[in-house]
Amino acid sequence: LKVGLAGLGTVGAAVARELSVKSELLAERSGRSIEVVAVSARDKNKDRGISLEGIEWFENAVALAESPDVDVVAELIGGSDGIAFDVVKTALERGRHVVTANKALVALHGVEIASIADEKGVALNYEAAVAGGIPVIKALREGLVVNRISRVFGILNGTCNYILTNMEATKRPFTDVLKEAQDLGYAEADPTFDVDGIDAAHKLSILAALAFGARVDFDGVYCEGIRRIAPVDFEYAAQFGYRIKLLAIAENSEDGVIQRVHPCIVPINTPIADVNGVSNAVIAEGDAVGQTVYEGPGAGDGPTASAVIADIVDIARGLIQPAFMRPASRLAPLQRGDLSQRVGAFYLRLGVLDRPGVIAKVTQVLAEQEISIGSFVQRGVTEDGAVNVVIMTHTTTEAAFGRALSAIESLSEVVEKPCKIRVEDF
Amino acid sequence: LKVGLAGLGTVGAAVARELSVKSELLAERSGRSIEVVAVSARDKNKDRGISLEGIEWFENAVALAESPDVDVVAELIGGSDGIAFDVVKTALERGRHVVTANKALVALHGVEIASIADEKGVALNYEAAVAGGIPVIKALREGLVVNRISRVFGILNGTCNYILTNMEATKRPFTDVLKEAQDLGYAEADPTFDVDGIDAAHKLSILAALAFGARVDFDGVYCEGIRRIAPVDFEYAAQFGYRIKLLAIAENSEDGVIQRVHPCIVPINTPIADVNGVSNAVIAEGDAVGQTVYEGPGAGDGPTASAVIADIVDIARGLIQPAFMRPASRLAPLQRGDLSQRVGAFYLRLGVLDRPGVIAKVTQVLAEQEISIGSFVQRGVTEDGAVNVVIMTHTTTEAAFGRALSAIESLSEVVEKPCKIRVEDF
Numbered sequence: 001l002k003v004g005l006a007g008l009g010t011v012g013a014a015v016a017r018e019l020s021v022k023s024e025l026l027a028e029r030s031g032r033s034i035e036v037v038a039v040s041a042r043d044k045n046k047d048r049g050i051s052l053e054g055i056e057w058f059e060n061a062v063a064l065a066e067s068p069d070v071d072v073v074a075e076l077i078g079g080s081d082g083i084a085f086d087v088v089k090t091a092l093e094r095g096r097h098v099v100t101a102n103k104a105l106v107a108l109h110g111v112e113i114a115s116i117a118d119e120k121g122v123a124l125n126y127e128a129a130v131a132g133g134i135p136v137i138k139a140l141r142e143g144l145v146v147n148r149i150s151r152v153f154g155i156l157n158g159t160c161n162y163i164l165t166n167m168e169a170t171k172r173p174f175t176d177v178l179k180e181a182q183d184l185g186y187a188e189a190d191p192t193f194d195v196d197g198i199d200a201a202h203k204l205s206i207l208a209a210l211a212f213g214a215r216v217d218f219d220g221v222y223c224e225g226i227r228r229i230a231p232v233d234f235e236y237a238a239q240f241g242y243r244i245k246l247l248a249i250a251e252n253s254e255d256g257v258i259q260r261v262h263p264c265i266v267p268i269n270t271p272i273a274d275v276n277g278v279s280n281a282v283i284a285e286g287d288a289v290g291q292t293v294y295e296g297p298g299a300g301d302g303p304t305a306s307a308v309i310a311d312i313v314d315i316a317r318g319l320i321q322p323a324f325m326r327p328a329s330r331l332a333p334l335q336r337g338d339l340s341q342r343v344g345a346f347y348l349r350l351g352v353l354d355r356p357g358v359i360a361k362v363t364q365v366l367a368e369q370e371i372s373i374g375s376f377v378q379r380g381v382t383e384d385g386a387v388n389v390v391i392m393t394h395t396t397t398e399a400a401f402g403r404a405l406s407a408i409e410s411l412s413e414v415v416e417k418p419c420k421i422r423v424e425d426f
Numbered sequence: 427l428k429v430g431l432a433g434l435g436t437v438g439a440a441v442a443r444e445l446s447v448k449s450e451l452l453a454e455r456s457g458r459s460i461e462v463v464a465v466s467a468r469d470k471n472k473d474r475g476i477s478l479e480g481i482e483w484f485e486n487a488v489a490l491a492e493s494p495d496v497d498v499v500a501e502l503i504g505g506s507d508g509i510a511f512d513v514v515k516t517a518l519e520r521g522r523h524v525v526t527a528n529k530a531l532v533a534l535h536g537v538e539i540a541s542i543a544d545e546k547g548v549a550l551n552y553e554a555a556v557a558g559g560i561p562v563i564k565a566l567r568e569g570l571v572v573n574r575i576s577r578v579f580g581i582l583n584g585t586c587n588y589i590l591t592n593m594e595a596t597k598r599p600f601t602d603v604l605k606e607a608q609d610l611g612y613a614e615a616d617p618t619f620d621v622d623g624i625d626a627a628h629k630l631s632i633l634a635a636l637a638f639g640a641r642v643d644f645d646g647v648y649c650e651g652i653r654r655i656a657p658v659d660f661e662y663a664a665q666f667g668y669r670i671k672l673l674a675i676a677e678n679s680e681d682g683v684i685q686r687v688h689p690c691i692v693p694i695n696t697p698i699a700d701v702n703g704v705s706n707a708v709i710a711e712g713d714a715v716g717q718t719v720y721e722g723p724g725a726g727d728g729p730t731a732s733a734v735i736a737d738i739v740d741i742a743r744g745l746i747q748p749a750f751m752r753p754a755s756r757l758a759p760l761q762r763g764d765l766s767q768r769v770g771a772f773y774l775r776l777g778v779l780d781r782p783g784v785i786a787k788v789t790q791v792l793a794e795q796e797i798s799i800g801s802f803v804q805r806g807v808t809e810d811g812a813v814n815v816v817i818m819t820h821t822t823t824e825a826a827f828g829r830a831l832s833a834i835e836s837l838s839e840v841v842e843k844p845c846k847i848r849v850e851d852f
Contacts, residue, residue, distance in 0.1 A: 018572050028756070029571055133715035133718060135569025138561070143561025146735040288444055289722065289723065291722060292559060292720070292722035293720070297715065325454075
């Protein structure tokens with residue numbers, strides 16, 4: 001099986017290295033020899049710690065995708081559009097199998113490229129796009145194939161999980177820990193995609209498409225990042241027996257599927273609360289199997305290469321299946337549920353002026369929306385003269401809580417934007 | 427794809443039901459209609475909550491395996507020999523694909539039947555044989571295919587995990603909790619296979635064959651059950667920050683692979699310590715991916731049917747691969763490592779007479795084997811006049827500890843068989 005690698009960054013180089021070092025092992029295990037015959041990257045002379053001898057070099061990755069010598073194109077460039085999209089589209093149109101680690105591409109153009117793959121009878125595999133080295137796409141497409149999935153959720157962004165884990169452990173603010181994550185290579189120079197939840201939303205939309213048998217609906221994901229979380233939130237959460245995680249959740253509700261990415265307060269004794277650092281975890285709930293949990297490294301060269309090569313070996317073994325379990329032409333649009341009808345409890349931290357009557361006003365607003373208060377904590381005056389007030393509500397609807405929050409925000413005594421975190425009792 | 431079900435117990439009936447109820451879903455997802463055309467069981471008239479209309483009935487399961495109308499035989503009878511073995515062998519010899527949930531059969535005859543499958547070019551799939559509904563065979567055979575596995579371990583017997591979880595929670599003795607597990611249907615009338623670790627050893631030997639690319643070596647599994655664990659052991663373990671689990675562990679050592687099933691003391695804050703009740707968990711350590719964790723229901727009709735049907739769908743999709751990743755003829759015997767060279771710490775509980783000098787004797791024996799003591803707890807006199815002494819050693823070898831234990835057991839002041847538990851710091 002002849003493989004062309006489009007992209008030789010750290011992941012591409014790791015794939016090349018593993019395919020070379022383990023060529024004998026893979027030939028034994030897959031019944032077929034797998035060989036890198038072509039590569040494409042920007043700089044031919046960069047030292048990547050791998051030998052490119054005997055491998056055809058392409059300046060232009062699209063030309064690699066057009067090469068008749070290649071059976072499988074592994075797209076490891078990244079980005080939802082531009083060259084990555086061109087490479088994948090071209091390769092599929094020429095009847096080459098495609099393996100990609102590109103979650104943005106699959107989230108935004110998954111169904112379009114899956115249609116081409118269907119038409120040409122080739123594979124479009126993307127295990128590495130979600131949860132790194134954990135074979136969770138395989139679990140959903142194959143291992144749980146008979147299950148109707150009611151919910152799939154998890155920790156899908158290692159950068160955010162690293163930041164939250166370290167904010168909790170060291171009580172330092174978001175910006176400090178982000179800086180550290182950037183220095184360690186766990187966060188990009190522009191961290192927007194990670195810390196604003198977009199990367200997790202890309203991955204969630206892919207999982208949801210598989211789980212609910214519909215077209216990928218990235219635009220339908222409600223998305224909230226972790227920038228507003230402060231060290232004090234971990235302390236309050238711990239007092240109530242909770243921990244803070246950025247979760248990605250897709251679940252069937254009465255009127256359709258709700259997809260959402262946002263910080264959550266989860267009980268300390270649940271499995272998801274113990275997923276720390278750059279790890280990822282996915283939990284799927286199926287009608288036949290019940291709940292299964294998949295956990296491991298969500299990023300990094302080795303884990304990503306492991307998933308990319310598993311996808312290549314599936315092709316070597318002759319497993320060619322539709323990208324989203326059924327032909328793309330038969331995928332219906334995802335029926336969206338109404339988030340405003342979601343019922344749950346909320347954590348709310350307010351910075352208020354230390355004046356008589358403030359608490360009465362806040363609690364009055366909540367009472368007007370029929371929201372009961374589970375816990376209430378008020379702390380001494382902070383440096384800037386404000387008082388931290390933390391409220392844990394009983395269950396209410398998103399709609400009612402949203403109305404209450406607007407009213408609270410408009411109180412003149414509320415001096416900073418409130419921090420709300422949903423409580424999830426999985 | 428025409429399926430014959432050999433065995434219509436609770437699992438067989440669940441497979442028939444799911445295949446019938448989800449026939450449309452499965453046809454969409456697998457691109458092929460999958461139909462039960464033949465069944466075999468003892469009593470035709472028993473009410474199983476499923477319709478057998480239009481399905482050929484076989485009194486004799488071997489005759490079902492011989493039927494030319496069947497493409498896939500699902501063996502759901504159980505037992506390592508006898509009729510289950512005959513059915514599988516016959517089906518494979520006739521060129522039918524086989525799916526089985528039978529861990530004893532695969533553990534004892536896996537390579538023999540895999541050879542027949544290879545020869546006939548058919549599949550032998552056994553996802554349900556290990557860890558119930560968790561797709562862990564698929565993870566090892568496919569998802570982690572490029573990895574050299576250094577260790578695979580986990581909680582593979584839900585009955586033992588249920589018993590240990592409940593002994594810890596309720597402080598009741600083993601026999602009481604076993605009785606309860608039997609009443610709830612979590613343990614068999616004859617619990618030997620479960621509580622003595624044999625079932626876990628069956629499953630471990632299958633995982634080890636896959637992980638280390640060798641023939642299944644059930645006889646090479648060191649196996650110790652949970653009958654000697656007492657409620658007091660959970661209390662002592664908790665004092666030291668530990669919990670007790672029956673683990674199955676296969677790992678590469680210097681001279682080969684050590685396979686072992688025995689109670690372990692594990693730190694409370696590790697993921698494996700939080701796997702409770704009838705759940706199973708498998709952790710695999712690969713050189714490319716690092717550590718991945720798989721957790722979920724290890725038994726039950728629904729989870730088992732989920733795995734059996736996933737195996738059938740793989741066949742429907744055309745994925746036919748050797749049972750143990752490479753052809754059976756090319757599987758070498760598992761090179762066994764030497765357990766006596768294993769290095770680790772031990773928990774040891776002794777019942778000793780309340781006499782001067784006993785502790786001096788015990789500690790002298792340990793010192794002679796150069797075993798240092800990490801913690802030492804002695805409790806007041808028990809009802810029968812003995813004193814409970816609990817020792818946590820520092821790391822030592824199995825061999826040295828074994829010699830010390832023999833010497834301690836032969837002391838006249840040691841009045842009951844000591845309880846030793848290995849400490850594992852994963």
